[in-house]
Every structure is written in C-alpha cells, then in structure tokens.
Amino acid sequence: MKLRIKYLKLGNLKFIGHLDVMRYFQKTIRRAGLKVSYSKGYSPHQIISFAAPLAMCITSDGEYFDGEFDEISTSTEMTEALNTFGVPELHVSECVLLPDDAKNAMSVVAASDYRICFYALSEDKSDQAQHILDKLKAFYEQEEIIITKKTKKSEKEENIKPGILDIEIRDNSIYMMLSTGSSYNLKPELVMEALYQYAGIPYNFFDFHIHRIETYMEDENGGLMPLYKAGRNFG
Amino acid sequence: MRKLALSDEILMSVEKPARYIGGEYNSIMKKKEEIAVRFCMCFPDVYEIGMSHLGIQILYDMFNRREDTWCERVYSPWPDLDTIMREKNIPLFALESQEPVKDFDFLGITLQYEMCYTNILQVLDLAHIPMKSEERKKGEPIVIGGGPCAYNPEPIADFFDIFYIGEGETVYAILLELYKEYKHSDMSRREFLIKASNIPGLYVPSLYDVCYNADGTIADFGPKYSDVPEKILKQTVVDMTSVSYPEKPIVPYMKVTQDRVVLEIMRGCIRGCRFCQAGMIYRPARPKDVSILKQYAENMLAASGQEEITFSSLSSSDYPSLPELTDCLIEKMNNEHVNISLPSLRIDAFSLDVMSKIQDIKKNSLTFAPEAGTQRLRNVINKGLTKENIMDGSLKAFLGGWNKVKLYFMMGLPTETYEDIEGIASLSEEITELYFANIPKEKRDGRVMVTASASYFVPKPFTPFQWAPMIEPSEFIKRAYYVKDKFREAKNHKSLKFQYHEADITILEGLLARGDRKLCDVIYDVYRSGQIYDAWTEYFHKENWENALKAHGIDIGFYTYRERSVDEKLPWDFIDIGVTKEFMKREWERAKSEQITPNCSQKCSGCGAAKFGGGVCFEAKN
DSSP states (O other): EEEEEEEEEEEGGGSSOHHHHHHHHHHHHHHOOOOOOOOSSSSOBBEEOOSSOOOOTTTEEEEEEEEEEOOOOOHHHHHHHHHHHOOGGGGGGEEEEOTTTTHHHHHHHHHEEEEEEEOOHHHHHHHHHHHHHHHHHHHHSSSEEEEEEEESSSSEEOOOOGEEEEEEETTEEEEEEEOOOOSSOOOHHHHHHHHHHHHHHOGGGEEEEEEEEEEEOTTTTTTTTEGGSSBBBOO | OOOSSSSSSHHSSSSSSGGOOOOTTTTOOOOOOOOSEEEEEESSSSSHHHHHHHHHHHHHHHHTTTTTEEEEEEEEOOOHHHHHHHHHHHOOBOOTTTTGGSSSSEEEOOOOOOOGHHHHHHHHHHTTTOGGHHHHHETEEEEESSSGGGGGGGGGGGGGGGEOBBBBTHHHHHHHHHHHHHTTTTOHHHHHHHHHHHHHHHEOOOGGGEOOOOTTEEEEEEEETTTTTTTEOBBOOOOTTTTTOOSSSOOOOSSSSSEEEEEOOOSSSOOOTTTHHHHHOSSOEEOOOHHHHHHHHHHHHHHHHHHHHESSSSSSOOTHHHHHHHHHHHHHHHHHHOEOOOOOOSSSSSHHHHHHHHSSSSOOOEEEEEESSSSHHHHHOOOOOOOHHHHHHHHHHHHHHOOEEEEEEEEEEETOOOOHOOOOOHHHHHHHHHHHHHOOOGGOOSOOEEEEEEEEOOOEEESTTTTTOOOOOOHHHHHHHHHHHHHHTTTTTEEEEEEEEHHHHHHHHHHTTOOTTTHHHHHHHHHTTTTOOOTSGOOOOHHHHHHHHHHTOOOHHHHTTOEEEOSSSSSTTTEEOSSSSSHHHHHHHHHHHOOOOOOTTTTTOSSSSSGGHHHHHHHOOO
C-alpha cells in the first residue's frame, strides 16, 4: 500500500540538508514501529521517495514523501505515531492512501507556493524592503524577466517570467507561486535576486526569510492541487 | 524554539551547518534554573568524529540521569567556522543550550589520540577560557581530561585542572558533590583542587612538582603538599553488568562516522599484546552479561530507529557468549531489517559462518592482524596469531567464496629486522598462492586481492614496550620502500597491494605519547602558530612543530629514538594501573628473548590487575 505523507520543516532544522531529512524519516518510521516495506537483497532499504527537495535555510509547511507499507492502520494513528517519535520541527500533518496507479511524489510536482518576509533589521533595511515591495508590480508587469545564469564556463541569459505563475503582496510579505519539478524548476531566491536587481538594490539573501507554503501537482482538469489531494484519509 | 548561537548568515557560509545546531533526537534539554551543575563534554575533533565516540555517550547519559546536573556537548569547530568565530569574537557554545562554554561549571575533554592536543587549545581559546590552569579563577569552568591519553597527561598538564584516570563511571558523583560545596561557599579554587586530588583516580597536575637531571630525564616527581597523594589509582568498574548504559542514544541528523547502535560487550582484553596500551590499561577483561546485552540491543534499536548495530570491545572474539548474541541479532536482522556490522573477528569456522549470513561476501574483505611478518617477531610482540591460523582461516574463507583479504602490520617494532619485514611480502604472496592452488579456475569469481598495510609503531606508556626505541621516520620510509619493492617483484603482484602510513604525523604522536611536562610549552607555541587539526593530513603542517621544538631546544630523539633504561623514572610512573611495573619489566625481557606469555584465560601471569577484584581474574579462580 502506498502512502503519501506531508510534513513541515521548521525552525533550526532549516539547516539540515535534504539527505538528512530522508535519514531522519527512515529512523522515525522505525521508532514509530510502522510497517514500511523493504527492498530485497543483502542491504534492504525502505521503499520511500521524497518530493521536491528544499534548499537549506528555507522553512516549509508543505513537504512530502511517499512510502510503500506492508501494513497500515489509520491516517490519524500513523500521523500521531510519527509525531510522537519525531521532533516538532519536522511535524507530520497529513497521511493519505494513494491509488495503486499513483505516480510518485517526485515526478508529479508541478508548482510551489512561497511566502517571503523581510526581517526588520534596521530602519535603513525597512526602507529598502518597502522600496522593493513598491517595485514588485512593475517588476512583474515586464514582458520578460531576464536573469543571467553564471556557470563555470559561460554566462547564460534566461527569461524566468514563465516560471512565475503568480506573485503578489499581502501583509507586507511577497507571496509567489513558482514552477517546481522536473519540467521547469524556478527557485524563489532567483526571483528575489531579479527583483533586487530591478529595484536597484544590492542583493542580500539574509534580508528576508523564505517559507514554502505548499507543493502542488496537476489535477485532472489541468489545474493545481496540493500533493496530498491525490490520496484519501483511511481507517 | 532554541535560539542558535550563530546567525543564519554564518551558518549558511560554513560547511555542514548541522554540526552546530544541536537538537538531535534523544539529546537532553533541561531548565538551567533547576540545575546545580552544568557539565560540557568535549571531543576535540569535528562533530562527525566526536558524535561517534561511545565514551561520551556513556558519560552524557550518566550525568543527565542526575537531576541536579545538565550535561551538554561541544566539538571542535571546523577551520571554516574557527576563522569566523575569531574574527567576530563569538565565544564557543554548547550544542544543547547554545550558551557559552565559559559559563559552565565543568568542561570535560576526552583524550582519545595525541594528535588532538592542539584542538584542546583551540576549544579553550575559542571558549574564552584561559588556556593554562594557573590563570583560571573561581567562576571559570573546571577543565577536566580523561580517556586513554590521560594515562600520560604530562605533555598537556598545564592546560588541565584535573585529569580523571580510568573509567568515568566510578567517582564523578563524589567530584560533583565536592564541586557544589565549593561553588556555594568561599572555598578557593586551590582548596577545591586539593580536596579533589584526594578523590581516588583524580590527578591535579598543578599540585605536583617535577625536577630533571642534567641529561633531561626525570630526577624527582611528587606532590607539593603533604595532603596530596603521591600515587593515583586508575578507576575500574568492577561490576560491568549493573553499570548504567545509554539505552537512548542520540541520533544525529547528519551522517556521522559511526552511524549505528554501539553495544559495548566487554571492557578490557585477555590477550596481552605487548604493543597495546588498551590491553593493559583496561585490565582486567570484564565481559557483560549476555541477557542484559540482548535487552540493551532491543531497547537501543527501538529508541534510536537505527538500522545497524555493532559491537564494541577490544577483542570481540574473546567475548564468551558471542555465538548466543550474534544468533539473537541475526534473528532480529531477518525479522526487523537490522544490519549487523561486525568488528574484526578472529577468522575461524564460527566467524565465517556468521559473516556469510550477514554480509555480501563478494563485496566484503576478510581482515587479519598478524602485526608482524615472521613468527619470531610475532612472538616478540606476543601476538598469539600463527601463520597456520592465517593460512587456515584464509583457505576456509576462499572456499566459502571470499576473495579479498586485508592484512594489518606494524613496522618499526622492537628487534625488527629486514627479514621480518620481508615476511610481510612473503606471507601476503603465500595467501595468494593458497588461493590459486585451492580454487579451481572455473570457480574463481573476480581477482583474488591481498592488501597489506603497515603502520608505524609507536611505543606507548603502560606497555612492555614503553622503554623501546621508535625507529626514525627516514628508516620507516626506507623499510616501506623495501617491502613495496618485494611486492612489485612478487609473482602474483597483480593480486597484491601494499600501503603504509604517514610518517611525519606518527613521529609526533610518538613524541607526545611518551613526553613530559617540558612539551606543554611546545604544544602551546605550535597552537599559537596557527596549528589545529593535526590528525587531518590536509591541516597538518610539520614546520609548525619543527619550529616550536627548535625554539624550546627540544630534541625529538630524546623522547622517541632513545631506548630507556628500566631504572629511569618515567613521566607516568605516578599512576597505578593495577598492572605492576615489575610485570612490564618481565614482559619486556620475555619480548627480547622471543618468549610468548599465555593469555588471561589460559593462565594468570600475575600482572597485578587481580587487585581490582573482578572480571577474568576473579572468574578464573572460581
């Protein structure tokens, strides 16, 4: 049976990497005594796979992994077990049963919602943040948003506008929905860098905090839905 | 949420920020207002190494079982963070509370290898704690050292207030009670230290004087005051079964060196190899009760979620109930997907059977530690492994499907000749011959590979070789090349590989291992010249050591290449490990006359460790 598990990544654990999160859940599943399936052979491993990796220093309310289980109880029980034997910074919020033919989380990811809020570091910085917010509308209304991607060998110009599905300001924070996943992956920090450039302010990643709100996949009608909607609560 | 000591900006600019954030599963948080004693445990190397150390896990658990004590951890910041902390004047902090180490009551530093000594100074310096004991005042942490290198604490005597000689489980409770009395009274730091020096096993170096002969050897060593003991008795746990053990081990987020449950099955060793310090200082051998171990294994796997378990002991093959324990774990492995990572075992029918059950034999190699190339030299070092044992074990292994063999040797052993080291090559070649002679062509799956590696022998205190000379690095390299040539000339050279260790670091290990107090100033200057992480080849700079030795007029040969007379006063003579100096002398003589000494389970050789009243000495008499 294939389950999809949604979890948060909060607080100080924004400093652990994607591999560390995977290792954490492998161990938490064992501590919680859940009957995850194992591969065969001399070094059997748990059959679990993670959706879009989150960059270091970003927190999230919408992370996912899929797991194959030999036995399941109920959504509530399994969620509780993972939280009892886990840490609050990696809280599990959903646990749903996927249809047998469901594609894995990694391959279906299409978009993510992010919230970016500026730290109130100083008066100067607050003025700067306000200036950036004021520029957002004009920034997004450009026909093309060109950034320069530097690789070791060359510099390449790229229009990132198609990757920005939506962007707006609410409560002095920037909310953006960006393409995520294997077909086109746009990172929020890249959008911020372009915005700073547009506003004529030197870019500093540590002026603001990025939080992923949700990860989405395409639904049957070509719209977007959170990844957990592909399954259903059980038990 | 715990506020981190380092800003996001700093954490994002260093390699592996997870080293510095704490908060691991099963790490312990307490309310500091409710705590009488704050203890910070330090392993002076990087997080991944330090987190893999069992001793700290044992003491962390032991201290945190006390309601009045909160034990936290700190490791050496990696050089990238080291630079930032100096630039920004950020004090070193403990992982749990993220608060400065200088605000703690104790800083306990484990001394596992000599080449971490400059990192001790790094930790003290970054913590803003005065590096020398004499400069510390009441209100600053008590700096206490323990672990194997504490058995010759003299080269780092200036930097520690107290050394704990022996196993940590015995007298810390007494020390903590004394400390609470000191903290809440007008008792001076010196008065506290004098009282502490009267607790068995605790050595307070500032209370002892040493004077030297004209030739640099020690003329006299002893306490400055009449109420300070002359001898320090090593602390030994008598009942290994009822002593506490960390059943809820900390589970790091990042991958550490020892990423598995570690089950200590026995302390001490019955073997008596003459080069081995652990084999002497942890006497007597004390196996733990197998039913307790099964319970621990169960509890630790459940509490950590780890997928792998391994055993810790000096010689797991000598653990009396090993078959029963491995059977129990193999059953767990099959039912609950637990991997067993075996320590190196004596190769016999039993161990081959166990290994074939739990490992992919194609991927794994078999390990033998003959330590010396000829039987003559193996007798000198009292390594009870014969050529027949190795040949027999290898043949069984080849027939069982293995085709990779690793052999561990030392070079520079006392009495070693070129004939002995040539034996490294001929023994390796004979093993390949054995393969070709017994495994028919159609059954050969991949190439047979015998890899021999040679380390550079370092004589250690409290071993029968404590008087022995070390060979010079140039001679070690010469011998290594000689053996390498023999490997190249071998008929089956394509199936043979020879590796040898770094000589420049090892000779300094030799210096520090048997050094005296005169080396404190050298280590201090080496640190001052910017040297840290000596154990890491990429950060080790030989010139820093050469310059400091020169500046202080220290001749490295005096400490390393010189054969000491058995009548010479040794820097560590004030420590009583139970095993007597008379026994060491006897063993040194027997070594030189190539005589072996039976192991503790065969016959008691009267080493002196029986006075602790436990373990193999006691059981043998019943």
